[in-house]
Amino acid sequence: xIHDKLLPTFGEMRMDEIKSVDVIRWQNKLMAMRNAHDxxxxxxxxxxxxNQLTAIFNHAxxxxxxxxxxxxxxxxxxxxxxGDMLFWTKGEYLRFADAIADKPDSFCAFExxxxxxxxxxxxLALTPNDIDSRRAVVSINKxxxxxxxxxxxxxxxxxxxxxxxxxxxxxxxxxxxxxxxHPVAHDERMFPFxxxxxxxxxxxxxxxxxxxxxxxxxxxHSHVSLLTDMGYSAVAIADRLGHESTDITFRxxxxxxxxxxxxxxxxxxxxxx
Numbered sequence: 001x002i003h004d005k006l007l008p009t010f011g012e013m014r015m016d017e018i019k020s021v022d023v024i025r026w027q028n029k030l031m032a033m034r035n036a037h038d039x040x041x042x043x044x045x046x047x048x049x050x051n052q053l054t055a056i057f058n059h060a061x062x063x064x065x066x067x068x069x070x071x072x073x074x075x076x077x078x079x080x081x082x083g084d085m086l087f088w089t090k091g092e093y094l095r096f097a098d099a100i101a102d103k104p105d106s107f108c109a110f111e112x113x114x115x116x117x118x119x120x121x122x123x124l125a126l127t128p129n130d131i132d133s134r135r136a137v138v139s140i141n142k143x144x145x146x147x148x149x150x151x152x153x154x155x156x157x158x159x160x161x162x163x164x165x166x167x168x169x170x171x172x173x174x175x176x177x178x179x180x181x182h183p184v185a186h187d188e189r190m191f192p193f194x195x196x197x198x199x200x201x202x203x204x205x206x207x208x209x210x211x212x213x214x215x216x217x218x219x220x221h222s223h224v225s226l227l228t229d230m231g232y233s234a235v236a237i238a239d240r241l242g243h244e245s246t247d248i249t250f251r252x253x254x255x256x257x258x259x260x261x262x263x264x265x266x267x268x269x270x271x272x273x
Contacts, residue, residue, distance in 0.1 A: 005030065005049050006056075015060055020073040023053070027077045036196065046078025086214045087222040088114075099208040106201040108178045109191050110219070112138070116165045117223030117241050120195055120216050121145060125153055128179055129186045136172045137164045140242065146194045161242035224252050 009026045010018060030049060034040055041049075054076075057069035088096070093114050101107045112123055121143035130139045141162050145152045156162045167175075184190055198216050206213045214222075220241065227237050238248040 001049060001052055006053055010053075015057070015066055018070050020070045023070050023074045026053075027074065031077060036199075041078075043079035047076060047080050048078070050077050086212070086218045087225045088211065088214060088219070089222075090226060092211045093219075093222060095209045096205040096211045099205040100201055103201070104178050105182070105191060105193075106197075108175060109198065110201070111171055111174060113216070113219040114222060114226075115168055115171050117220050117227075118165070119143070119157070119161075119220065119242075120198060122156070122161070124189065124191055124193070124195070126190045127187050128184055128190060131175055131179070131190075133172050133176050136167050136169060138167055139164050144189070151189075156242075158242070160244065163239070163242050165240055221252075224248070228252065 009029070010022075013022070027050065030041065030046060032040075050071075054069065054071040057066065057071050060066035061069050097107060097110060097114075100110065109123060112118055112126075113120065116138060118138075118140065122140050124144035125142045126138065130141070132139070141156055143154050143156055143161075145154060179190070195216065202216060203213065205211070224237055224241070227240070234248040234252070237252075238244060241248070
C-alpha cells in the first residue's frame with residue numbers, strides 16, 4: 001500500500017513541505033482510479049489508504065518534530081463501514097456452476113471458493129501438495145499475487161490465515177478426478193492463471209444464467225451465509241475462514257440468528273413457569 005499508493009505522490013517530497021492541498025490532490029487522484037474492470041476502489045479501501053498516510057504524519061509529529069500534520073485539515077475519504085454485502089444463495093451458485101462446468105479448471109476453482117471459503121489469492125497459490133484426498137482437507141499456507149507482470153507467491157495474509165480446511169466428500173472426488181486428468185507437478189500451481197481469468201469466467205457464467213454479478217471475494221461471503229444458514233457458530237466459521245471470531249461477529253452479524261431474542265424468550269419462559 002505504501003509503495004503503490006503513497007510513494008508515487010509523496011516519495012520525493014520532504015514531509016515538512018507537504019501541504020494540505022497536496023493531500024487533497026492525492027485523495028482526488030485515488031478516488032478517480034479505476035481497475036481493469038472500470039471499478040473504483042471500495043470506500044473501505046480508500047479509508048484504509050487515507051488512514052495509513054495519516055498515521056505516518058502523526059508518528060512524525062509525535063516523535064520527529066514535525067510541527068503539524070497536513071492531514072489534520074483535510075476530510076477523510078472513503079468509509080470505515082462496508083456497503084451492502086452481496087452473496088449468492090446455494091441455488092444461485094449451483095446454477096452458475098453448471099454454466100461453467102464446460103471448463104473443468106474454472107469449475108474446480110469456483111467449487112473450492114464457494115464450498116471452502118478461501119480467498120482468491122489462497123486458491124491461486126494451491127499446489128497438489130496442499131490437497132490431502134485421504135484426509136479430505138486442503139492446507140492454506142501461502143497466497144498468490146500478480147505484481148508488475150510477474151507471478152509472486154507470498155506468505156499467508158496473517159498467522160490466523162495459516163489453516164487446514166476440511167472439504168466435503170464430493171469436492172474431494174471432483175478435485176481428484178481433475179488432478180488425475182490434468183497432471184501437475186506436486187509443487188506447481190494447480191490453477192496457473194490470474195484473477196482476471198476468474199473475472200472473465202464469473203461474467204460468462206452470470207450472463208449465461210442471469211444470476212446477479214458479484215465480486216470474486218463475495219463468494220467468501222456466500223460461504224459464510226451458507227454456514228450460518230446451516231447453524232454454525234461464529235467461532236467455527238472464523239476458524240474455517242482464517243479470521244478472528246470477533247471479526248466474523250462484527251462483519252456478518254446481520255446473517256446470524258437473533259441470539260439475544262432467543263435468550264430473552266427463554267428467560268421469559270423460565271420466569272413464567
